[in-house]
Amino acid sequence: xxxxxxxxxxxxxxxxxxxxxxxxxxxxxxxxxxxxxxxxxxxxxxxxxxxxxxxxxxxxxxxxxxxxxxxxxxxxxxxxxxxxxxxxxxxxxxxxxxxxxxxxxxxxxxxxxxxxxxxxxxxxxxxxxxxxxxxxxxxxxxxxxxxxxxxxxxxxxxxxxxxxxxxxxxxxxxxxxxxxxxxxxxxxxxxxxxxxxxxxxxxxx
Amino acid sequence: xxxxxxxxxxxxxxxxxxxxxxxxxxxxxxxxxxxxxxxxxxxxxxxxxxxxxxxxxxxxxxxxxxxxxxxxxxxxxxxxxxxxxxxxxxxxxxxxxxxxxxxxxxxxxxxxxxxxxxxxxxxxxxxxxxxxxxxxxxxxxxxxxxxxxxxxxxxxxxxxxxxxxxxxxxxxxxxxxxxxxxxxxxxxxxxxxxxxxxxx
Amino acid sequence: xxxxxxxxxxxxxxxxxxxxxxxxxxxxxxxxxxxxxxxxxxxxxxxxxxxxxxxxxxxxxxxxxxxxxxxxxxxxxxxxxxxxxxxxxxxxxxxxxxxxxxxxxxxxxxxxxxxxxxxxxxxxxxxxxxxxxxxxxxxxxxxxxxxxxxxxxxxxxxxxxxxxxxxxxxxxxxxxxxxxxxxxxxxxxxxxxxxxxxxxxxxxxxxxxxxxxxxxxxxxxxxxxxxxxxxxxxxxxxxxxxxxxxxxxxxxxxxxxxxxxxxxxxxxxxxxxxxxxxxxxxxxxxxxxxxxxxxxxxxxxxxxxxxxxxxxxxxxxxxxxxxxxxxxxxxxxxxxxxxxxxxxxxxxxxxxxxxxxxxxxxxxxxxxxxxx
Numbered sequence: 001x002x003x004x005x006x007x008x009x010x011x012x013x014x015x016x017x018x019x020x021x022x023x024x025x026x027x028x029x030x031x032x033x034x035x036x037x038x039x040x041x042x043x044x045x046x047x048x049x050x051x052x053x054x055x056x057x058x059x060x061x062x063x064x065x066x067x068x069x070x071x072x073x074x075x076x077x078x079x080x081x082x083x084x085x086x087x088x089x090x091x092x093x094x095x096x097x098x099x100x101x102x103x104x105x106x107x108x109x110x111x112x113x114x115x116x117x118x119x120x121x122x123x124x125x126x127x128x129x130x131x132x133x134x135x136x137x138x139x140x141x142x143x144x145x146x147x148x149x150x151x152x153x154x155x156x157x158x159x160x161x162x163x164x165x166x167x168x169x170x171x172x173x174x175x176x177x178x179x180x181x182x183x184x185x186x187x188x189x190x191x192x193x194x195x196x197x198x199x200x201x202x203x204x205x
Numbered sequence: 206x207x208x209x210x211x212x213x214x215x216x217x218x219x220x221x222x223x224x225x226x227x228x229x230x231x232x233x234x235x236x237x238x239x240x241x242x243x244x245x246x247x248x249x250x251x252x253x254x255x256x257x258x259x260x261x262x263x264x265x266x267x268x269x270x271x272x273x274x275x276x277x278x279x280x281x282x283x284x285x286x287x288x289x290x291x292x293x294x295x296x297x298x299x300x301x302x303x304x305x306x307x308x309x310x311x312x313x314x315x316x317x318x319x320x321x322x323x324x325x326x327x328x329x330x331x332x333x334x335x336x337x338x339x340x341x342x343x344x345x346x347x348x349x350x351x352x353x354x355x356x357x358x359x360x361x362x363x364x365x366x367x368x369x370x371x372x373x374x375x376x377x378x379x380x381x382x383x384x385x386x387x388x389x390x391x392x393x394x395x396x397x398x399x400x401x402x403x404x405x
Numbered sequence: 406x407x408x409x410x411x412x413x414x415x416x417x418x419x420x421x422x423x424x425x426x427x428x429x430x431x432x433x434x435x436x437x438x439x440x441x442x443x444x445x446x447x448x449x450x451x452x453x454x455x456x457x458x459x460x461x462x463x464x465x466x467x468x469x470x471x472x473x474x475x476x477x478x479x480x481x482x483x484x485x486x487x488x489x490x491x492x493x494x495x496x497x498x499x500x501x502x503x504x505x506x507x508x509x510x511x512x513x514x515x516x517x518x519x520x521x522x523x524x525x526x527x528x529x530x531x532x533x534x535x536x537x538x539x540x541x542x543x544x545x546x547x548x549x550x551x552x553x554x555x556x557x558x559x560x561x562x563x564x565x566x567x568x569x570x571x572x573x574x575x576x577x578x579x580x581x582x583x584x585x586x587x588x589x590x591x592x593x594x595x596x597x598x599x600x601x602x603x604x605x606x607x608x609x610x611x612x613x614x615x616x617x618x619x620x621x622x623x624x625x626x627x628x629x630x631x632x633x634x635x636x637x638x639x640x641x642x643x644x645x646x647x648x649x650x651x652x653x654x655x656x657x658x659x660x661x662x663x664x665x666x667x668x669x670x671x672x673x674x675x676x677x678x679x680x681x682x683x684x685x686x687x688x689x690x691x692x693x694x695x696x697x698x699x700x701x702x703x704x705x706x707x708x709x710x711x712x713x714x715x716x717x718x719x720x721x722x723x724x725x726x727x728x729x730x731x732x733x734x735x736x737x738x739x740x741x742x743x744x745x746x747x748x749x750x751x752x753x754x755x756x757x758x759x760x761x762x763x764x765x766x767x768x769x770x771x772x773x774x775x776x777x
Contacts, residue, residue: 015752022736022737025736025737026732026733026736028736029464029732029735029736030732032463032464032465032466033460033463033464033732035466036466037462037463037466037467037468038466038467039466039467039468041468207428208428208431208432238503238556242503242549242553245549249546261533261534261535261539262534262535262538265535265538265539265541265542266538266542268542268543268545268546269538269541269542269545272545272546272549273542273545273546273548273575273578274545274575276549277545277548277549277552277571277575280549280552280556280571281552281568281571281572284552284555284556284564284567284568285568334534335534336534336535337534337535337595
């Protein structure tokens with residue numbers, strides 16, 4: 001009899017605990033309802049990509065020396081460098097260069113290792129196409145510069161979270177000169193220089 | 206003739222035709238699932254007739270018990286039994302069907318003569334306002350014994366179902382090894398993909 | 406207690422004053438409540454769909470439908486139109502008759518149940534003696550439609566979903582009915598009007614939720630399970646069985662399922678509001694307020710005000726519960742089928758029985774508070 005009562009008591013305790021947890025969960029959900037939406041209305045509003053954004057790769061045909069370093073560092077040997085040896089000038093003559101962005105994983109190794117900096121990352125990420133072969137960019141397509149989000153009159157450019165002023169959560173209606181939280185690189189450099197100068201002074205005297 | 210009487214007559218004819226057609230379908234159709242669904246139709250038409258007879262509580266109980274519980278359980282049983290069985294056509298099948306038809310027709314005629322011969326003591330003047338209260342009164346006065354007997358019967362059925370469904374009662378004399386074998390699916394033991402069995 | 410507004414009587418009287426025979430006037434009246442119920446149910450569904458999408462969006466810090474109409478209120482209309490114009494597909498080797506009849510059998514009982522939902526003293530379609538019992542028995546027809554849809558689709562996921570739906574709804578019907586029974590015992594009547602009347606007189610303090618807190622919880626959980634709302638949406642668990650019995654459905658037949666499930670949700674919320682939250686009663690007892698202010702009960706403007714306030718209060722309470730259901734949807738994870746049946750048979754059923762016995766005992770001990 002006593003055992004049975006204990007069982008019932010334990011059961012009731014469990015039920016009360018479950019109810020408490022459900023209440024906690026509900027309060028979390030309810031709390032989220034009061035927060036501002038984080039939606040970016042995509043075709044009309046776009047986030048400004050960060051400085052080190054790894055988007056579509058840009059390529060300058062004239063700078064390339066056909067060294068094929070990009071092919072060697074690529075995880076899947078993706079870039080196609082079509083060159084032939086020109087006997088008259090005893091130099092490599094580059095005919096075609098192409099990267100298939102349907103296969104590329106945008107790791108950035110080719111950009112990192114290119115000896116003449118003819119490869120670089122852009123901030124373009126809208127690569128949708130109706131046919132996957134359209135993603136195989138040749139040297140002309142690779143040489144195009146993307147349209148900047150900030151210069152597009154159709155688009156409201158929004159700053160990403162890390163680029164908002166301190167305490168600000170909403171990228172809409174910001175004053176254009178509002179500075180992001182923390183110090184900018186040039187300010188850091190200035191502070192370092194000042195510190196160095198301050199350290200150098202006592203040594204002089 | 207006024208509107209209410211007309212409507213009642215139309216409802217009665219529609220419900221009666223629907224009920225008879227559905228009942229014939231239950232008996233005559235070959236596929237058992239159709240029969241089960243049409244059985245639900247029969248129950249629904251019967252509850253409609255109850256409503257026409259001002260027996261609203263009985264109609265609702267009819268839907269709840271027969272459509273909502275009995276018919277659903279029949280459907281459950283049909284759908285969970287995953288057995289395809291083609292019946293072999295019997296010779297002289299028409300003989301059996303004819304005999305059944307004769308018996309059923311005889312029963313129908315017998316019942317019909319009984320219905321027509323009985324002097325029903327109908328009293329259409331009294332309108333029962335609250336059928337639920339009336340049913341409750343009858344249950345606890347003059348129909349107490351059948352009511353209690355039915356409830357005891359249902360209780361017994363429930364206890365029996367619980368005992369049948371409980372797992373901790375295992376009949377003795379069954380070897381646990383063979384029982385284990387009976388529970389496993391009749392599947393071929395699969396070879397692992399990484400170990401080639403025939404070296405080439 | 407005054408009888409309030411008699412719409413049917415005044416409508417027929419107006420028509421007979423125009424020179425129409427009495428029967429013809431009644432024949433004109435007959436289709437009106439039916440049309441009203443269907444329109445009301447559909448509008449309720451549109452509002453619920455919009456509310457669900459907006460509340461879901463807010464709970465996830467999104468915006469939700471925005472461009473179709475102001476605040477996206479026309480989005481459910483657009484969805485409905487899309488479903489109407491979609492191609493009417495019947496899968497190969499499906500059973501076309503059962504396939505069509507399934508969704509119809511799911512929707513019709515739900516719409517029929519609106520017969521007993523009162524929005525005011527006289528503002529309901531029929532005041533049946535069996536009232537709330539009719540709702541319980543009608544909602545037990547729906548599993549047949551679900552089984553029919555699941556069986557006729559010729560798809561194993563559909564069949565599994567249909568079986569799950571039927572099992573779920575017949576096992577949660579019992580705690581639901583027991584919770585209703587406790588309320589019925591207190592009000593001595595199955596009629597929805599009497600149940601609300603019994604809660605009136607003391608404003609918010611007289612509502613059944615204070616006398617039946619456990620019953621309220623049981624009823625709400627069981628109602629969510631009956632509507633296949635999210636903590637219990639196993640019959641259409643998309644991660645396991647695609648969409649359950651709806652897998653093969655598209656176009657208007659799917660729309661029937663969709664509308665049916667939302668009507669069921671609104672209906673359950675309305676019934677909870679009637680059984681436990683005082684139906685059309687205002688939180689402050691309006692009759693007594695009018696009495697103190699010296700306004701007669703039969704004053705026309707008072708009657709119109711209380712009637713419209715009653716409708717507003719009923720709908721407000723129901724939508725508050727719908728809002729709670731949407732919040733629960735984004736808070737609780739889906740239960741497993743064994744957990745579901747455990748909860749139904751091993752928790753809700755005993756608790757509902759104890760609740761019923763307690764109510765009976767309290768009714769004998771305190772006949773004043775618990776409806777002697």
